[in-house]
Amino acid sequence: IGKKVQAIYLWWHKPVINKELLQSLPNLKVIANSGVGMDHLDLKLVASFGVKMANAPRAVSSTTADTGMALLLASARRLVEVHNISISPSMEYCEADILGVKVAGATLGIIGMGSIGYKIALRAKAFEMNILYHNRTRREVQEEQAVGATYCKKIDNLLQQADFVMLTVNLTPQTHKLIGKRELELMKPTATLINISRGAVVDQEALAAALQAGVIRAAALDVTSPEPLPRDHPLLKLKNVIITPHLGIKTDKATYMITEEAVENILAALSGLPLPSEVLPS
Amino acid sequence: MWYHKPAINEELLQSLPNLKVVASSGVGIDHLDLKLLSSYGVKVSNTPFIVSTDTADMGMALLLASSRRLVEGHEMAVSPDTEYFPADWLGVEVSGATLGIVGMGTIGYKVAERAKAFEMKIFYHNRNQRKKEEESAVGAVYCKKIDDLLQQSDFVLLAVNLTPQTHKLIGKRELELMKPTATLINISRGLIVDQDALVEALQNKVIKAAALDVTYPEPLPRDHPLLKMKNVIITPHIGSATKKTRWVMMEEMAESIQAGLAGLPVPREVL
Numbered sequence: 035i036g037k038k039v040q041a042i043y044l045w046w047h048k049p050v051i052n053k054e055l056l057q058s059l060p061n062l063k064v065i066a067n068s069g070v071g072m073d074h075l076d077l078k079l080v081a082s083f084g085v086k087m088a089n090a091p092r093a094v095s096s097t098t099a100d101t102g103m104a105l106l107l108a109s110a111r112r113l114v115e116v117h118n119i120s121i122s123p124s125m126e127y128c129e130a131d132i133l134g135v136k137v138a139g140a141t142l143g144i145i146g147m148g149s150i151g152y153k154i155a156l157r158a159k160a161f162e163m164n165i166l167y168h169n170r171t172r173r174e175v176q177e178e179q180a181v182g183a184t185y186c187k188k189i190d191n192l193l194q195q196a197d198f199v200m201l202t203v204n205l206t207p208q209t210h211k212l213i214g215k216r217e218l219e220l221m222k223p224t225a226t227l228i229n230i231s232r233g234a235v236v237d238q239e240a241l242a243a244a245l246q247a248g249v250i251r252a253a254a255l256d257v258t259s260p261e262p263l264p265r266d267h268p269l270l271k272l273k274n275v276i277i278t279p280h281l282g283i284k285t286d287k288a289t290y291m292i293t294e295e296a297v298e299n300i301l302a303a304l305s306g307l308p309l310p311s312e313v314l315p316s
Numbered sequence: 317m318w319y320h321k322p323a324i325n326e327e328l329l330q331s332l333p334n335l336k337v338v339a340s341s342g343v344g345i346d347h348l349d350l351k352l353l354s355s356y357g358v359k360v361s362n363t364p365f366i367v368s369t370d371t372a373d374m375g376m377a378l379l380l381a382s383s384r385r386l387v388e389g390h391e392m393a394v395s396p397d398t399e400y401f402p403a404d405w406l407g408v409e410v411s412g413a414t415l416g417i418v419g420m421g422t423i424g425y426k427v428a429e430r431a432k433a434f435e436m437k438i439f440y441h442n443r444n445q446r447k448k449e450e451e452s453a454v455g456a457v458y459c460k461k462i463d464d465l466l467q468q469s470d471f472v473l474l475a476v477n478l479t480p481q482t483h484k485l486i487g488k489r490e491l492e493l494m495k496p497t498a499t500l501i502n503i504s505r506g507l508i509v510d511q512d513a514l515v516e517a518l519q520n521k522v523i524k525a526a527a528l529d530v531t532y533p534e535p536l537p538r539d540h541p542l543l544k545m546k547n548v549i550i551t552p553h554i555g556s557a558t559k560k561t562r563w564v565m566m567e568e569m570a571e572s573i574q575a576g577l578a579g580l581p582v583p584r585e586v587l
Contacts (some may be wrong), residue, residue, distance in 0.1 A: 046403050096411035100434065104380035111377050111554065114390050120550040121543040125535050127552070136558035138369040160433030161373065262398050270394045277393040279401040281384050287409035 037061055041300040043293075046280075047074045056083045064303035066296035067313075069283060070094045073205040073232060077315035087313045088299035091149070093291035097283045098202075099153035102230045105254035105276060106142075106158075106198055109226050110135045114276050135197070135224070135251075138162040143196030145189065145212070146203030146231065147173055154200055155181035168192045193220040198228060205232035213237065218244040226252045230282065233259030242268040245275060256281055319553075320347040329356045337576025339569035342556055343367050343423075345586055346478035346505060360586045361572035363565045365422060371555035372426035375473055375503045378527035378549060379415075379431075382499050383408045383471070387549055408470070408497070408524075411435050416469030418462065418485070419476030419504065420446055427473060428454040439465045466493040471501060478505035486510065491517040499525045503555055506532030515541045518548065529555055 036058045042049070042065045049055060051065060056079070065080060067089045080087055108114065111134040119127045142158045144151045147169040155165050158181075165183040167173075172185045186192040189212075193199065199221060203209045213227065214237035221227070227250060229236055238259060244250050252274040261280055269275055283292065299309045317340040322328065324338060335358050340348060343364040353360055381387060384407040392398055392405075415431045417424045420442040428438050431454075438456040440446075445458045459465040462485075466472060472494060476482045486500070487510035494500070500523060502509055511532060517523050525547040534553050542548050556565065568584060575582045 048403075096435065097409060100380065100410045101384060103434075104377075104384050104386055107373060107377035108381055108386055111374060111551075111558075113377055113381055113549070113551065114387055116551045116554055117387050117549055120535065120552050123538055125538070125552075132552060132554050132557055133562065134554065134558050136370060136560040137373050139560075157430075157433045160430045161376075162369065262393060262401060265396050265398070276386075276390050278384075278386060278389040279393045279405065281386070281389055281407065284406050285384070285409040286406055287412070289406060 040064070040304060041066065043296050043300065044068055044075075051075055051080060053079065056080065056085065064088065064300055064309070066090075066299045068289075068292050068296060071204060071232065072313055073234075077313065081315045086303050086309060088296070088303070088309050088311050089313050090292035090295040091311055093288055093295055094283045095149040095153050097285055097288040098150045098230060099157060101256055101278075101281045101283075102150070102154050102200055102202065102228060103157050104281075105228050105230065105256060105278065106200065106226070107137065109228065109252050109254040109276055110137050110140075110198070115273060135226070137198075140164070140197040141166060141195055142198045142200060143167070143186070143192040144183070144200050144202060145169075145192065146201065146209075147183070148202065148204075150230070151200075151202040152177070152181070154202060155183050163198075166192045166195060189217070190220055193217055194222070196225060197222065198226050201227070201229045201231045201235055203231050203235060205234055209235050211235070211237045213241070215240040215244070218249055221250050223248060223250065225250050226254065228254045230256045233257045233261065238267075238269065242272070245269075245272050252276075254278075317341060324348060324353065326352065329353070329358065337361065337573055337582060339572045339576075340586075341565055341569060344477060344505065346507075348586075350586065359576050359582050361569070361576070361582050361584045362586050363568045364584060366561055366564045366568065367556035368422040368426055370558050370561045371423050371475075371503055372430060374529055374551070374555045375423070375427045375475065375501055376430050378501050378503070378529060378551070379471055379473065379499070380410060382501065382525050382527040382547075382549055383410050383413075388546060408499070410471075413437070413470040414439065414468055416440070416459070416465040416472045417456070418465065418472065418474050419482075420456070421475065421477070423503070424473075424475035425450070425454070427475060428456050436471075439468060441465045462490070463493055466490055467495070469498060470495065471499050473501045474504045474508050476504050476508060478507055482508050484508070484510045486514070488513040488517070491522055494523050496521060496523065498523050499527065502526070502528045502530055504530060506530045506534065511542070518542075518545055525549075527551075529553055 039059045044067045064086045141164040144167040147167045168186045168189045254276040256278045337359045414437040417440040420440040441459045441462045527549040529551045
C-alpha cells in the first residue's frame with residue numbers, strides 16, 4: 035500500500051513524518067499541512083526525499099485572531115472563574131472575586147505582527163485599545179496608522195508598557211523561550227499574557243512561577259508544550275490561568291477552508307504545477 | 317443603591333421622611349418605581365454612560381466564548397481525565413458571521429463597533445432607526461420587524477432595557493424563528509427572555525447555545541436546568557464589573573447624592 039501513497043494531508047501533526055515513513059512511501063509527492071505552523075516538520079528531511087510541502091496560510095488568520103481576542107476578553111473579565119461561581123452549589127463570592135480589568139483604554143502589546151497579529155490589531159482597535167507591536171521588521175506606515183499601532187524595536191519597551199501581551203510569532207530557534215523569567219519580570223504586575231502561537235515560545239516553568247508569585251496578573255494559553263500538559267502540571271491548578279485545547283482554527287468554516295487549500299496544493303503537486311502555498315526549507 | 321438593594325417600597329419611603337435622593341448603580345432602572353419615588357419628592361439618578369463600554373465588551377466576550385466553546389475547552393484542558401485533545405472538537409466561526417443586535421442604544425451600538433472589526437454582518441432591531449451615517453459607520457442594516465433579524469442571525473444579542481414592551485420579548489415563537497445553529501446572548505435583563513421557553517429550546521436543539529450575563533432571578537435557584545447545560549455560559553451580572561468602571565460609578569453616585577442633598581440640579585437624574 036505504501037507504493038500507492040502520493041499525498042499526505044497532515045491533520046493536527048499526524049501522522050508523524052520521519053525517515054522511516056518517508057522511506058516506506060517511495061511515490062509520495064506532497065505533504066499538505068492543516069494550518070500555517072510548520073515547526074513540527076523537518077523541512078530539510080522532507081525536501082531531501084523530493085517531496086513538496088504546503089501549508090494553509092489564507093484560511094487561518096481571522097479565526098486564530100478571533101481565538102486571541104476570545105482569550106484576551108475571557109481573561110480580562112475572569113469569564114471561566116465567574117461562570118464556575120454562577121453554577122456552583124453555594125454561589126458565595128465577594129465582589130473582589132468577580133471584578134475584572136477594563137479593556138477599553140488598556141494597552142495591548144502584540145509580539146509578532148504577521149497576518150494573525152495584524153488581524154488582532156484590527157480587532158483590538160475596535161475595543162479602543164492602545165496598540166504596541168514588536169516584529170522582526172517594521173510594517174508600512176499606512177498599515178500602522180490603519181490600526182493605530184506603535185512599533186517597539188526593543189521587546190523590553192513593549193513588555194514594560196503593555197497591560198495585555200499577545201504572542202503571535204511562529205516558532206523558530208530565535209523565538210524558542212522568547213518569554214522567560216526576564217521578560218515576565220519586565221511586564222507589569224497587573225498584566226496578562228496571552229499565547230496563541232506555540233507553547234515552546236514561553237518558558238513554562240518561569241511562567242508558572244511568575245503567576246504564583248504575582249509577578250504578572252494572569253495568563254491565557256491556547257497552546258502549551260506538550261499538548262495536553264501532564265495532569266500534574268502547576269499551570270493546571272492556578273485560578274488565574276485559562277487553558278484552551280489549541281482552539282486556534284477549530285471552527286466548522288476554517289477547517290473546511292484549510293482542507294480546500296490543502297486539496298488545491300495536493301492537486302497542483304500531482305499535476306506538476308506550482309503549488310499555491312508551497313513551503314521551502316529556509 | 318447597589319445591585320437593586322435595598323428594595324424601595326412604600327414602607328421604606330414612609331420610614332425615611334428626610335430621604336432626598338436615591339443614587340442607583342448602573343444604567344437600568346427597571347427595579348425602581350419612579351412614580352412612587354416622585355410622589356415622595358425623592359430624586360433618582362443612575363450611571364448611564366460609564367457602563368456602556370464594559371457591558372459591550374462583556375457581550376463580545378460572551379459571544380466569542382460561546383462560539384469557540386471556551387469554557388468547555390478549558391474544562392477539558394485542565395481535567396484530570398484528559399489524555400489527548402480530540403481532532404474533531406470544533407466551534408463556530410465568528411469572523412464573517414451574522415450578528416443581530418436587539419436594542420441599538422449606546423451599548424448596542426458599541427457592540428456593533430466591535431463586531432464590525434470581526435467582519436461580521438450586522439442587523440439591528442430598535443424602536444427607531446438610527447441615522448444613515450451611524451448605520452454606515454458600523455455597516456448595520458435595520459430590521460423593522462424583529463422576525464427578519466431572528467431568521468438571519470447566527471448570533472442574537474439582546475441590549476434593550478426592560479420595559480413592559482420588552483418583557484418576555486424573546487419567547488417560544490422568537491426562539492423558533494432563530495436558526496438551529498444560532499446562539500442567544502443576553503446582557504440586558506433576565507426578564508427580556510422567557511426562561512422556561514429558553515430551557516426547552518436549548519434541550520430540543522431549537523437553538524444551539526446561550527450565554528447569559530443576566531437571569532431571573534439573580535442568582536438562579538441552584539437546581540435550575542440552565543446551570544447544568546454544557547452549551548450555556550452564565551456569568552453573575554458583571555457587565556460593568558471592572559475596577560476602573562466601578563470606581564467611576566461610585567464617584568458619579570457620590571456626586572449625584574451631594575448635589576441632591578445641597579438642593580442643586582442632580583447630575584444623571586432620571587425623570
